[in-house]
Amino acid sequence: MTTATVAPTTALPRWRGTGVTSQIAILTGRSLRSLVSDPKLVIFSVLQPLIMLLLFSQVFSGMANTGSFPAGVTYINYLMPAILVTTGIGAALQSGIGLVSDMKNGVLARLRSLPIHQGSVLVARSLSDLVRTALQLVILLVAAVVLFDFSPAGGVLGVLPAFLLALAVSWALSWIFLAIGAWVRNAESMQTIGFLAMFPLMFASSAFVPVDGLPAWLRVVATVNPLTYAVDASRNLALDLPVGNGVAAALAASALLMVVGIVAAVRGFRRSLSF
Amino acid sequence: MNDLMIEATGITKAFGDVTALDAVTVEVPRGSVLGLLGHNGAGKTTLVNILTTMFPPTSGTARVAGFDVARDGDEVRGRIGLTGQFASVDEQLSGVDNLVLIARLLGATRREARARADELLDLFDLTAAAKRAARTYSGGMRRRLDLAASLVGRPDVIFLDEPTTGLDPESRLGMWGIVEELVGDGTTVLLTTQYLEEADRLADAITVLSAGRVVASGTAAELKSQVGKRAVHVTLASPQDAPAAIVSLERHGLAPVLDEPRAELRTPVDTSADLAVVVRALDEVRVEVAELALTEPSLDDVYLTLAKNKAA
Numbered sequence: 232m233t234t235a236t237v238a239p240t241t242a243l244p245r246w247r248g249t250g251v252t253s254q255i256a257i258l259t260g261r262s263l264r265s266l267v268s269d270p271k272l273v274i275f276s277v278l279q280p281l282i283m284l285l286l287f288s289q290v291f292s293g294m295a296n297t298g299s300f301p302a303g304v305t306y307i308n309y310l311m312p313a314i315l316v317t318t319g320i321g322a323a324l325q326s327g328i329g330l331v332s333d334m335k336n337g338v339l340a341r342l343r344s345l346p347i348h349q350g351s352v353l354v355a356r357s358l359s360d361l362v363r364t365a366l367q368l369v370i371l372l373v374a375a376v377v378l379f380d381f382s383p384a385g386g387v388l389g390v391l392p393a394f395l396l397a398l399a400v401s402w403a404l405s406w407i408f409l410a411i412g413a414w415v416r417n418a419e420s421m422q423t424i425g426f427l428a429m430f431p432l433m434f435a436s437s438a439f440v441p442v443d444g445l446p447a448w449l450r451v452v453a454t455v456n457p458l459t460y461a462v463d464a465s466r467n468l469a470l471d472l473p474v475g476n477g478v479a480a481a482l483a484a485s486a487l488l489m490v491v492g493i494v495a496a497v498r499g500f501r502r503s504l505s506f
Numbered sequence: 507m508n509d510l511m512i513e514a515t516g517i518t519k520a521f522g523d524v525t526a527l528d529a530v531t532v533e534v535p536r537g538s539v540l541g542l543l544g545h546n547g548a549g550k551t552t553l554v555n556i557l558t559t560m561f562p563p564t565s566g567t568a569r570v571a572g573f574d575v576a577r578d579g580d581e582v583r584g585r586i587g588l589t590g591q592f593a594s595v596d597e598q599l600s601g602v603d604n605l606v607l608i609a610r611l612l613g614a615t616r617r618e619a620r621a622r623a624d625e626l627l628d629l630f631d632l633t634a635a636a637k638r639a640a641r642t643y644s645g646g647m648r649r650r651l652d653l654a655a656s657l658v659g660r661p662d663v664i665f666l667d668e669p670t671t672g673l674d675p676e677s678r679l680g681m682w683g684i685v686e687e688l689v690g691d692g693t694t695v696l697l698t699t700q701y702l703e704e705a706d707r708l709a710d711a712i713t714v715l716s717a718g719r720v721v722a723s724g725t726a727a728e729l730k731s732q733v734g735k736r737a738v739h740v741t742l743a744s745p746q747d748a749p750a751a752i753v754s755l756e757r758h759g760l761a762p763v764l765d766e767p768r769a770e771l772r773t774p775v776d777t778s779a780d781l782a783v784v785v786r787a788l789d790e791v792r793v794e795v796a797e798l799a800l801t802e803p804s805l806d807d808v809y810l811t812l813a814k815n816k817a818a
Contacts, residue, residue, distance in 0.1 A: 246613035246659060248584060257610045265598040341594035341655060344558055345611050346583040 254347045258355030266363055273363060276325065277370045280318040284310070284371070287439060288379055299443040304470060308383045311375050312393050312466040313438035315368055316458070317429075319401030322364040324425040327408030330356060331418045350497050353413075357405055364401050368394055385471035393469040396481060400461045403485035406492025413499030432458045437466075457484060510569075511536045511663050511694035512557060517566035519552050519718075526552040528718045529566070534663075534696060534711075539689055541709030541726075542698040543808070549718040550698035551591070554667045557696070558588045571662045584612070587656030587664040591671060593648040594655070597641035601632050601651050604640060608658045626654040630684070646677035653684065664688060666697045670704060682707060702808060706730075714808060722808070729808065736802055738773045738784045743794035745769035754791040758783050775800075 249257070266273065288307045295306045333339050333356075342352050372394065375381035383389060412421055433439075435452040436459040442450055453459050461484075464477035512534035519527040527549045534540040542550050556563045557570055559579040568575045571585040588594075595604050602623050609619035627636045630650040635643060640651060649669070656664060666685065670678040685708050689695055699705050705712045706726040714722040714729070722729060742748060748764055748771065755762045755773060760783065762773040773784055781800055788795060 245584070246609070246618075248580070248613045249611060254611060257607065261596070261599065261603075261607050264603070269598065336597050337590075337592055337594035338596040340590060340592075341596075341608070341652075342611075343560065344583060344586070344588040344594075344656070345608065346580040347611050 248346050251348050251351055254351035255355050255358070258342075258351060259358045262356060262359035263362060266359070266366075273366055273370070276322065276363075276367050277374070279321070280314055280367075280371055281374055283317075284314055284375060284379060287314075291439065294440060294444075297444065299441045301441070301470070301472070304384075305380075307375070307379045307381050308470060309466065310439065311372075311379075311381045311383070312397075312469040313462045314371065314375075315394060315397035316400060316462050316465050317433050317438055318368060318371060319364055319397040320404055320429060320432075320458075322360065322367060323401045323404035323408050324421070324429065326356065326360040326405040327410075327412035328418050328421045328425075329360065330409055330412040331416055331421055334416055335418070349501050353409060353493075353496055353500055357402070357409060360405055361398070361402050364405075365398055368397060383469040383471070385469045389469045389471050392478070393465040396461070396465050396468065396478060399482060400485050403489040403492065406489050406496055408492075410492045410495035410499055413496050413502075432456055436462060438462045460484070509536045510534065511572075512540070512568075512570050512696060514553070514557060514568040515566055517553065517556060517563045517568060519549075519556060519561075520564045526718050527556075527563070530715070530718070530720055532696075532713055532720070532723075534694055536694055537689070537692050538710040539685070539695040539697060539708055541705030541712040542696060542715060543700070543702065543705045543712055544698070544715035545700060547717075548715040550715055551667055552718075553715070554588070554590075554665050554696070554698060558586060558665055559583055584659065585662045587659065587661035589649075589653045589656045589664070589666050589669055591668045593652040595640045595648060595651050598639060600637050600639055601627060601643070602636040604651060604655060605658055608655055612659045622658055626657060630654045646673055646680075649673060649677070649681070650684075653681070657688075661693070663694045663696070666695060668698055668700065671700070702803065730803060736775055736778075736800060738775055738781055739797075739799045739801055740771040740773065740784065740788065740795055741797035742769045742771065743796045747791075747793040750791045751788055751793045754787045754793075755784065758787045760784065760787070 284307075287310055291310070292306045294300060295304065295309065301309070330353075339352065343349065372381070372390065385393070408421070408425070411424060415421060415424070431452075435445075435449050436442075436456045437453060438458065442453045442459065445453055460477060461481045464474060464481045466472070467474040467477060510533050512532060514530065514532045517527050517530045518525065530549070530553060532540060532542075532553075542553065544550050555561055557568055557575060559575045559582050562576050570582045573581040573585070575582050596607070599607065602620075605623035605626055606616075606619045609622050610616070614622060624633075624636075627633045630653065632647060632650060632654070635647060640648060643651060653666075653669070669685070670681050673681060682704070685695060685697065689708075695708075697705070697708060709726060712723065712726055712729055713720055740751070742751065745766070748766075748769065751771060752762050752764065755771070760773050760775070760780070762771045764771055775781065775784070778800060785798070
């Protein structure tokens with residue numbers, strides 16, 4: 232501590248601050264850097280869907296021979312588009328949990344004391360999580376092709392839009408989970424809410440078995456379950472089946488969720504951090 | 507522009523039914539240090555949060571560095587630094603990346619940001635650990651990085667909320683040195699603390715908060731003259747000796763106060779030489795002493811005295 236450079240030095244002009252776009256770019260860069268410096272996070276996040284892929288593809292492979300199953304489709308080709316969607320939803324939940332843990336570790340308190348727009352912090356997190364989710368889904372797709380013989384009828388031109396749709400749904404839902412995180416502010420509660428919401432939604436849908444094969448009461452639930460529509464749209468794209476207005480509906484619903492999520496997240500986030 | 511860098515008038519903050527601050531007024535002239543003294547829950551952090559634009563007051567107005575905290579939040583945030591009770595650093599990022607991030611957000615170019623980060627790391631003795639993730643830092647290092655982070659933008663006013671709570675004695679001394687250096691460079695400082703000793707050492711003026719109210723303010727010397735002096739605490743081996751001991755002490759010109767349940771005599775003294783007088787006085791009447799200590803006035807004494815003065 233010998234030099235006296237701590238305090239305002241009149242010779243140096245004060246920095247002028249940054250615009251919202253640069254704030255978002257700088258903060259997104261910060262999150263992506265920790266992604267590169269700690270690739271374990273991505274690897275681990277792929278592990279769970281991989282295990283699900285392995286178990287389901289083995290346990291339910293006989294399903295492809297039952298009557299309610301689309302003719303000529305193997306179970307892995309049926310399952311994989313759904314796994315893309317459910318993995319995307321899981322990633323959206325992680326986004327909310329990540330926000331809560333940032334609140335805990337004090338970064339957000341520091342960012343709050345700076346002359347920046349607080350919304351930038353949320354947008355940056357959402358963008359960097361989007362990149363992470365995309366990475367995760369790509370790894371999963373490659374693994375499915377290499378390890379499990381995933382080769383849907385739609386080919387690359389079918390899988391690409393299926394992947395993008397799953398990503399869009401994930402992005403929209405991530406805003407819902409960011410909103411929940413900004414209000415609930417407790418990682419354990421987030422996990423519980425996520426688990427309670429995810430599992431029934433996943434199983435009472437067309438994700439793993441055709442809706443027609445479900446018991447009557449569950450079929451009703453699956454028919455109103457929004458996940459069914461996202462999964463169906465993604466699957467029909469990948470399998471080169473008629474999509475009807477499924478994609479448009481899934482995108483419209485996602486857009487709606489996203490708008491609601493953004494408004495709620497920003498409002499929740501701007502409340503004080505200290506109670 | 508007037509020369510008050512912090513000017514808070516009649517700040518009241520209510521959280522539901524709880525009044526955390528009740529008509530608090532503080533003024534801090536440019537280049538000086540205000541010590542905000544109080545126990546946990548006195549409202550120190552609430553006041554800091556209002557002055558640093560974390561949340562608005564329920565009523566009252568505050569200007570920091572010439573800007574209204576409620577209206578010109580960004581202007582205020584661009585001119586202040588804040589170091590809270592818990593280190594607000596990104597655990598995942600290295601020390602240097604933490605500081606570069608803040609400089610970039612404040613508008614520095616990559617090169618300027620890097621230069622400022624290196625300068626601060628050097629200043630806070632963190633150069634060797636610059637490239638390590640902050641999660642690997644010790645408590646003291648983390649606090650230094652946190653303080654460095656709050657200085658990145660060369661703030662005019664810096665808020666230090668209990669900067670030494672939880673630090674070991676050596677780190678505490680280091681932190682005091684840094685604060686003194688900041689002040690030497692002309693920065694205005696608002697420091698909260700639970701330790702009278704710390705406020706005494708660092709602050710030009712002290713404001714004592716209790717249950718959300720200002721109960722006293724003035725220089726350390728003024729405050730101490732209100733509180734009184736150092737005192738010799740004597741615990742008697744047998745409580746029935748107390749009257750004899752008091753008589754003897756009074757004969758030596760001292761004014762002991764008896765704390766009956768604890769069989770403890772508290773005798774204010776002017777100098778440490780008076781310690782010998784106390785011992786002699788007790789020895790003359792053959793009073794057996796279980797424990798004897800010379801104590802500096804503490805925050806508790808400040809509170810006790812202020813409460814007593816108010817009751818009187």
